[in-house]
Amino acid sequence: MAAPFLPLSKAEMNELGWDACDFVLVTGDAYVDHPSFGAAIIGRVLESRGYRVGILSQPDWRDARSFKALGRPRLAWLVTAGNLDSMVNHYTAAKKRRSEDSYSPGGRAGLRPDRASLVYAHRCRQAFKEPPIILGGIEASLRRFAHYDYWDDKVRRSVLVDAKADVLVFGMGEEPITALAEELNRRRAGEAFAHPLGAATPGVCYIAADLADIPETNPIVLPSFDEVVADKCAYAKAFQLQEREQNPVDGKTLVQPHGEQFLVQNRPGRPLTTKEMDALYDLPFARQPHPAYEGMGGVPALEEVEFSLTAQRGCFGGCSFCALTFHQGRIIQGRSHDSLVREARRLIRSPRFKGYIHDVGGPTANFRRPACRKQGKAGACRDRQCLHPKPCPNLDVDHGDLIDLLRKLRALEGVKKVFIRSGLRFDYLMADKPARRREFLKELCEHHVSGQLKVAPEHASPKVLRQMGKPGIDVYEAFKKEYEQANKEVGREQYLVPYLVSSHPGADIHEAIELAERLRDWGCHPEQVQDFIPTPGSLSTCIYYTGIDPRTMEPVYVPRSPKEKARQRALLQFRRSENYPLVYQALRAAGRMDLVGHGPNALIRPPRPGMGGGDAAGSARKGRQETPAKKGPRGAGKGTGKAAGKGAGKGSGRKGRSF
Known part of the structure; x- marks a missing residue:
């Protein structure tokens, strides 16, 4: 019978009659036993196969002794940074430290380290050297190859190499982790294997000392770590090859040399069937944070999905x-x-x-x-x-x-x-x-x-939308018209809230102004906009780092300076008085002073002598507010x-x- 929660302590293991865990799952999130939290899904999947799984939630990474709290795992360590990449969790697009962590009790920040996958893996090895370490979660998945890191502003090695772990599960890990658990049991029973752990499992990356250790006879060899560090064209080519082979049906094995080692990615794991998806969500989740967090203010991320x-x-x-x-x-x-x-x-x-x-x-x-x-x-x-x-x-x-x-x-x-x-x-x-x-x-x-529906046109410039892989703005405007008509027919006054991104590759100040003009014409007052954050694994991040579209190998303009990024962001909220100086500077620099005035097409009014911070209330058109009062x-x-x-x-x- 399944436990109400997976154990967080030796005392809870004792209550279950366990002397040891088969797997100890280390996570950078608070333990919430809900299917929206990766640690809970993997823990419950393994439990349903008869394995004993303990959770080390947000252990003190400064002290290896905290990683001994549940004892030595019988089969393996499972390590995940949590539901978010730890660097995205910690830092804004401006690389400023965030003050809250919605995946921690009470929203408290600072309970996980930067680059949590690396730090946790090293501490696991210090605590107990023998058990294999298996990385998983979105941080590991998206950093599985040599990748550009925005916060370091450099290309880093595969997280599997830097963590000195044994295996990395990428993608949605239910099937790969089950296959690895079976292989670990067979190895423990003395069965001999000719290849490294996980070498025959889809959805897995591993390290090979030699190409002869790879079961695949004709893998695709990517530009090496040293090559992608030295040559941005090589980085773009490597990314395009990686993206093309993410096919669970016939994707090829990919190999990327890292010094004298070889990072190997097997083809992705197969998609789950409807029957398998149903079974996954029928597992006995408590759907609540572990009782150890009572009195700590809850886990904010659960509020979004409970x-x-x-x-x-x-x-x-x-x-x-x-x-x-x-x-x-x-x-x-x-x-x-x-x-x-x-x-x-x-x-x-x-x-x-x-x-x-x-x-x-x-x-x-x-x-x-x-x-x-x-x-x-x-x-x-x-x-x-x-x-x-x-x-x-x-x-x-x-x-x-x-x-x-x-x-x-x-x-x-x-x-x-x-x-x-x-x-x-x-x-x-x-x-x-x-x-x-x-x-x-x-x-x-x-x-x-x-009252409001959130959709994502993201931008309005055809040039930028092409780089984003988004439809032309005419498609959004046609949808907007039909949405408004549908609301009239049902007697509702409801709004569209557009997600918008500033400073995306391909957007210079002229494209930002084009978007501002479109917002003026829509009468839209964005309450929130998002600066583009180059996170590992995306095509846009590859373009941001290299200045090259890997699909065509053509150059792409990339806004990089803090000044230009601030101006582009301000243009999306040109009506705000605090943004007036930046908007005025942007329009003057772009030669668009026709948008400064009192006419119907103006974005802002002309500056007045001694006006200080400026006056953005001069927008010629007063559109309805994006967020309804109700x-x-x-x-x-x-x-x-x-x-x-x-x-x-x-x-x-x-x-x-x-x-």
Whole structure:
């Protein structure tokens, strides 16, 4: 019988009658036994296979003795930085230290180290030398090759090499970790293996001392660590090869030399079936923080997901700044309606449930099935995106399944409202048949929006949108028009909240001004904007570092100076008085003083003598406020962590992130 929680201490192990753990899972997050937390998923998966798993949550990394708290693991250490890359968790785009950590008790910062995967692995080795160390989680997954690190401003080795660990599980790790556990048991029983641990397991990276140690006879050898450090063209070529082979059906083994060692990546693990996804979410999660955290103020990240449903994982959207496809993959893995209804009924039984399901979705709310039939047999296309620059003719667009699912959920006794907050891909919606699109929008506006709907046009310049892998702004404007019409038909006054990114590769000051003009015409007042953060694993980060688009090997302009970044950001919020000096400087430098004046097209008024900080109230057009005065139920209108971790896995705090 499953324990209410996996043990955090020797005392809890004793209560379960354990003398040792098979696996000790070290995590940089507080232990929340909920399927949105990677440590909980991996722990429960291994438990369901009969293994004993203990949790070392946020151990004191300064002292190796804290890593002995659960004793020596019988099979292996499992190490994860947590649901976010630790550097994204700790630092803003301006490299300033964040004051809160939503994955820690009470939101307290400072409970995990920088580069947590490395530090934890070294401490595990100091505590007990013998057990293998297996890295996992988004930090390890996206840093598995030689990668550019924004905070060091240099190319770093694979995290597996620097951590001196044995194996790295990349992507969603349920299948690989189960296979590794079986192999570890067989090795412990004395079975001989000709290759390193994990060499035959999809979804795994390992270190080989010699090419002869690799089972694959014809691997693709990438430019070496030394080559990508010395030559940005070599870095871009290496990235493009990595991206092309992230195919679970026929992806090739990749090898990247690191000095005298060879980093080996097997092809990605296969997507889970619907039956397997259902079984995963039927595991006996307590859905709460461990009782050890009582009185500490809760774990803020749970508030976003406690009464939400993860309906699917994976994304074929192809946004350049998002590393999600490098982690979860491009093939959608969805749960059945029955599974989601069962979970909804469990939510309803909670004494904390107030009648509101805060979200139904995943990385993208309206991707409920693979992009096309071909993906089931051949995987995602190597050199073609599903939605960019135009929707693929083979794209299977259908919102009928999502409509049926939402109707079932909102019909449940005890449910007052079901909201959609995880990103709605509006270009996919606009590719649907007009009648089905109107039906979906009408139901969405009538039943599933809490006053505002967050969508992600990201920018308005065609030049920048091409680099982002996003549709033309005309698609967003067509969606905006239909959304507003749908709200009129159902008698609602509801708003669109656009996510916008400043200083993305390809954007110079003229593109930033183009976006500001579009915001003026929309009458939009962005409350929050996001500076582009170059996080490992994304195409945009490769372009940021190299100044080269690896798909074409053509040069791309990259805004780098703090002054230009500040001006671009200020232009997105040109109405704010504190931004007046920066906006004025940007317009003057760009030769766009036609936008300073009193006319209908002006962004700001001319400066007045002695006006000090300036006056941004002179916007010629007074558009409606982006955020409505009326708010939905608590939590229903909140974001999903996107601002904290843009590009780290499509909103790093989102549901469905696994080990």
